[in-house]
Amino acid sequence: MLVGAFKDDSGNFTTANISEILHEEQYVHAFRTSIEISLVTAVLGGLLGLLIAYAAFSPGMPGAVRPVLSTFSGVAANFAGVPLAFAFIATLGTLGVVTKFMRDHLGFNPYDHGFSLFTFWGVVVVYMYFQIPLMILVIAPAIDGLRIEWREAASNLGATSFQYWRRVGVPVLLPSILGATVLLFGNAFSAYATAYALTGGSVNLVPLIIGQQIGGDVLSNPHLGQALAFGMIVVISISMTLYAVLQRRASRWTK
Amino acid sequence: MTRRVPISGVVWLSIGVLYLLVPLLATLLFSLQSGANHSLSLGAYGDVVRDSQFWKTLRLSFVLSLETILVSLLLLVPTAYWVHLRLRRIKPLVEFLSILPFVVPAIILIIGLLQLYNGTIHAPLWFLEKPYTFLVTAYVVLAFPYVYRSLDAGFRAIDVQTLTEASLSLGASWRTTLVRVILPNIRAAALSAAFLTLAIVMGEFTIASLALFQTFPTYINYINQTRTYEAAALSLVSFGITWAAMLGLLLFSRAPGRRAAQVGGTR
Numbered sequence: 001m002l003v004g005a006f007k008d009d010s011g012n013f014t015t016a017n018i019s020e021i022l023h024e025e026q027y028v029h030a031f032r033t034s035i036e037i038s039l040v041t042a043v044l045g046g047l048l049g050l051l052i053a054y055a056a057f058s059p060g061m062p063g064a065v066r067p068v069l070s071t072f073s074g075v076a077a078n079f080a081g082v083p084l085a086f087a088f089i090a091t092l093g094t095l096g097v098v099t100k101f102m103r104d105h106l107g108f109n110p111y112d113h114g115f116s117l118f119t120f121w122g123v124v125v126v127y128m129y130f131q132i133p134l135m136i137l138v139i140a141p142a143i144d145g146l147r148i149e150w151r152e153a154a155s156n157l158g159a160t161s162f163q164y165w166r167r168v169g170v171p172v173l174l175p176s177i178l179g180a181t182v183l184l185f186g187n188a189f190s191a192y193a194t195a196y197a198l199t200g201g202s203v204n205l206v207p208l209i210i211g212q213q214i215g216g217d218v219l220s221n222p223h224l225g226q227a228l229a230f231g232m233i234v235v236i237s238i239s240m241t242l243y244a245v246l247q248r249r250a251s252r253w254t255k
Numbered sequence: 256m257t258r259r260v261p262i263s264g265v266v267w268l269s270i271g272v273l274y275l276l277v278p279l280l281a282t283l284l285f286s287l288q289s290g291a292n293h294s295l296s297l298g299a300y301g302d303v304v305r306d307s308q309f310w311k312t313l314r315l316s317f318v319l320s321l322e323t324i325l326v327s328l329l330l331l332v333p334t335a336y337w338v339h340l341r342l343r344r345i346k347p348l349v350e351f352l353s354i355l356p357f358v359v360p361a362i363i364l365i366i367g368l369l370q371l372y373n374g375t376i377h378a379p380l381w382f383l384e385k386p387y388t389f390l391v392t393a394y395v396v397l398a399f400p401y402v403y404r405s406l407d408a409g410f411r412a413i414d415v416q417t418l419t420e421a422s423l424s425l426g427a428s429w430r431t432t433l434v435r436v437i438l439p440n441i442r443a444a445a446l447s448a449a450f451l452t453l454a455i456v457m458g459e460f461t462i463a464s465l466a467l468f469q470t471f472p473t474y475i476n477y478i479n480q481t482r483t484y485e486a487a488a489l490s491l492v493s494f495g496i497t498w499a500a501m502l503g504l505l506l507f508s509r510a511p512g513r514r515a516a517q518v519g520g521t522r
Binding site (some may be wrong): 003034035048051052054055056058061065069072074075076078079080081082084085086087088089090091096098104128129132133136170176189190191192196197210214225226228233236 | 261263264265266267268269270273274276277279280282284285286359360361362363365366367369370393401454458459461464465472473474475476479485487491493494497498500501502504505510521
């Protein structure tokens with residue numbers, strides 16, 4: 001495939017496919033949208049996942065919360081693709097249960113206020129369903145690594161809660177949080193089935209365009225598809241390298 | 256010292272639980288509205304169960320899962336064993352290979368496979384036209400990181416060297432050693448690999464749809480576009496399958512390998 005990205009129809013070497021991607025508005029736009037959606041869902045999902053995980057795994061929560069949340073996160077992180085898209089259509093689609101509830105009982109129809117499940121922000125809402133649980137799963141070991149002794153030591157030495165977080169908690173967690181966010185980015189960036197089933201192509205994402213290029217319709221150009229895939233690999237490789245670096249730093253604290 | 260449960264913790268946890276549960280409840284309500292005038296009815300489920308396509312695609316996906324599990328374990332159990340026993344030097348290489356499929360998502364994998372089969376090696380038609388050959392090959396690659404990581408964790412938890420030496424010095428053959436000494440010790444890891452693979456293959460849509468095969472997820476997509484209430488019912492069935500696979504993972508595979516349980520390749 002890497003070879004195919006640099007070939008034309010008769011098999012000669014060319015960089016035309018790559019330069020077509022870089023110059024054609026549609027493809028540049030697709031990469032930008034894909035990266036934006038992945039960034040937004042990684043940051044929002046990462047933040048929410050972190051807060052939820054910290055709330056659930058902090059001392060004081062009943063012991064049953066943890067296994068239930070971990071198991072459910074495992075299921076939700078794996079529940080994606082076509083059924084997930086439909087679950088959200090049934091929830092927040094034009095005739096979805098929650099949409100109807102808001103319209104009939106709260107007097108607020110989100111579709112009258114610019115929201116639609118089949119646009120950028122709709123895809124964000126749906127992707128969050130697997131991003132948040134993934135964050136909970138990935139960040140749990142790091143939160144476990146925050147020893148209660150550090151907190152006690154800090155407060156014995158007279159630190160306030162804010163000082164503890166500023167000087168101890170956040171610096172220890174930061175590499176793990178960033179690493180997990182990068183992982184979430186890659187996770188959203190490579191998603192195909194969910195976006196396909198949800199929007200059918202009305203949101204311009206790189207995986208969807210690749211799907212169209214190899215989908216066997218008249219306009220398809222496999223070499224262009226391969227060049228787009230090459231672009232995807234470049235983006236994912238960069239994020240994975242970043243992930244490996246951050247992971248190494250994070251592992252200093254988790255034994 | 257007893258600690259209070261912080262209010263903010265309860266708030267965040269409730270938000271999380273709501274976000275995860277509301278779509279499922281909404282789908283359930285939706286699937287029950289198929290009666291006249293949206294009255295409560297189990298009709299959608301009845302229609303699903305009566306559809307022969309439902310059983311056909313469900314069976315196909317299930318058979319594909321079993322085949323993928325079998326091929327993956329047959330390939331990777333001896334590999335992981337050998338890597339842990341003799342080839343510790345190449346461990347970083349295998350570990351790098353095992354994260355590659357994370358880097359190469361399904362949408363890219365299918366391009367590579369199509370190119371390989373059509374352009375480079377001209378695979379025979381019997382191979383390309385049957386899901387049992389074409390799709391399983393792709394799924395083994397897709398499941399590789401999850402299977403290898405599970406097994407790796409299992410092998411890490413036992414003393415491969417000592418077990419092997421003890422077995423060989425008592426006169427067992429290599430085959431006996433692998434089947435009767437090593438396998439029982441990594442059974443939990445192999446099971447968790449199997450359940451993860453089951454979840455992945457039962458939900459895999461990208462490759463199946465682009466290679467034009469009718470599996471369970473592509474059937475759900477077809478119903479999505481044509482029949483609303485049945486689609487809601489099917490989404491819940493699919494959720495139940497994922498749920499069962501993850502529950503199996505937790506119940507049957509204790510300690511080693513459990514941390515390897517992460518995300519499937521279905522999105």
